[in-house]
Amino acid sequence: MLIMIIMLMTxxxxxxxxxxxxxxxxxxxxxxxxxxxxxAANVSIKSDELVEIDYSNATxxxxxxxxxxxxxxxxKIRIIKEDKTYDYDINRDLEYVTYPxxxxxxxxxxxxxxxxxxxxxxxxxxxxxxxxxxxxFLPYLYPNIIIDxxxxxxxxxxxxELVAGDMTTLERVEHLYSYVVxxxxxxxxxxxxxxxxxxxxxxxxxxxxxxxxCIDYASLLCALLRIQQIPCKVITGYVDEGYHAWxxxxxxxxxxxxxxxxxxxxxxxxxADPTFDATKKNYDGPYEVxxxx
Numbered sequence: 001m002l003i004m005i006i007m008l009m010t011x012x013x014x015x016x017x018x019x020x021x022x023x024x025x026x027x028x029x030x031x032x033x034x035x036x037x038x039x040a041a042n043v044s045i046k047s048d049e050l051v052e053i054d055y056s057n058a059t060x061x062x063x064x065x066x067x068x069x070x071x072x073x074x075x076k077i078r079i080i081k082e083d084k085t086y087d088y089d090i091n092r093d094l095e096y097v098t099y100p101x102x103x104x105x106x107x108x109x110x111x112x113x114x115x116x117x118x119x120x121x122x123x124x125x126x127x128x129x130x131x132x133x134x135x136x137f138l139p140y141l142y143p144n145i146i147i148d149x150x151x152x153x154x155x156x157x158x159x160x161e162l163v164a165g166d167m168t169t170l171e172r173v174e175h176l177y178s179y180v181v182x183x184x185x186x187x188x189x190x191x192x193x194x195x196x197x198x199x200x201x202x203x204x205x206x207x208x209x210x211x212x213x214c215i216d217y218a219s220l221l222c223a224l225l226r227i228q229q230i231p232c233k234v235i236t237g238y239v240d241e242g243y244h245a246w247x248x249x250x251x252x253x254x255x256x257x258x259x260x261x262x263x264x265x266x267x268x269x270x271x272a273d274p275t276f277d278a279t280k281k282n283y284d285g286p287y288e289v290x291x292x293x
Contacts, residue, residue, distance in 0.1 A: 061139030074115035
């Protein structure tokens with residue numbers, strides 16, 4: 001697995017200079033009370049004796065699942081919509097974990113699977129949800145299993161500390177991005193474990209150790225941004241050197257999605273790669289998208 005990140009502001013001067021060149025209007029920041037957090041509302045639930053799914057807030061772009069016991073074999077959640085599938089391990093017991101409904105409106109099939117032998121799994125139960133999102137951005141504003149935080153985590157305080165006094169969304173993006181690039185070092189020792197299995201990011205550990213691989217860079221940046229209600233995606237896929245993770249950020253309807261070079265293309269997703277910038281790697285090759293969270 002390749003681990004990298006590219007700074008949004010490389011070679012582009014200061015935010016003040018950028019504000020002169022583009023329409024980057026003042027925008028009101030949010031307060032801690034306005035941070036969007038998932039909730040198990042206990043309205044729409046499906047469960048068996050081991051696993052419970054709360055999909056009360058499917059219209060907000062997520063559902064939550066928890067085990068009722070620690071006594072079980074390895075569990076997975078499979079989420080299917082049309083020809084796209086996401087698989088997640090259930091790796092925490094007795095507490096709700098949030099999973100994104102990130103494939104737009106339509107019917108999602110969710111399966112809870114338990115290991116029976118080797119790589120074989122049996123379906124414990126299945127659930128079908130017909131999702132109509134309240135807003136297309138919502139799956140990219142809430143925390144989830146890949147970008148996981150709660151209100152008392154350090155990443156929340158850090159996000160507000162870094163944007164204090166900022167008057168525009170672009171300034172906020174610059175300062176949050178710069179923090180990740182300037183403070184997180186690439187952890188080569190973690191790379192071998194990442195080659196063997198998909199590693200779920202631990203934001204508290206990344207901030208504490210100031211180290212990580214590409215998925216950690218991308219997850220931390222997205223957490224900092226989502227806390228400020230700036231829509232963003234962790235994207236995984238392939239670059240020339242191999243498997244990789246990067247970020248796509250939406251500024252506003254006027255500017256659109258942002259690239260590492262501050263090139264704005266209205267109403268389109270574009271990529272930002274904080275790992276490449278942190279490792280001082282100049283990459284101008286293709287990005288092949290596989291999954292987004």
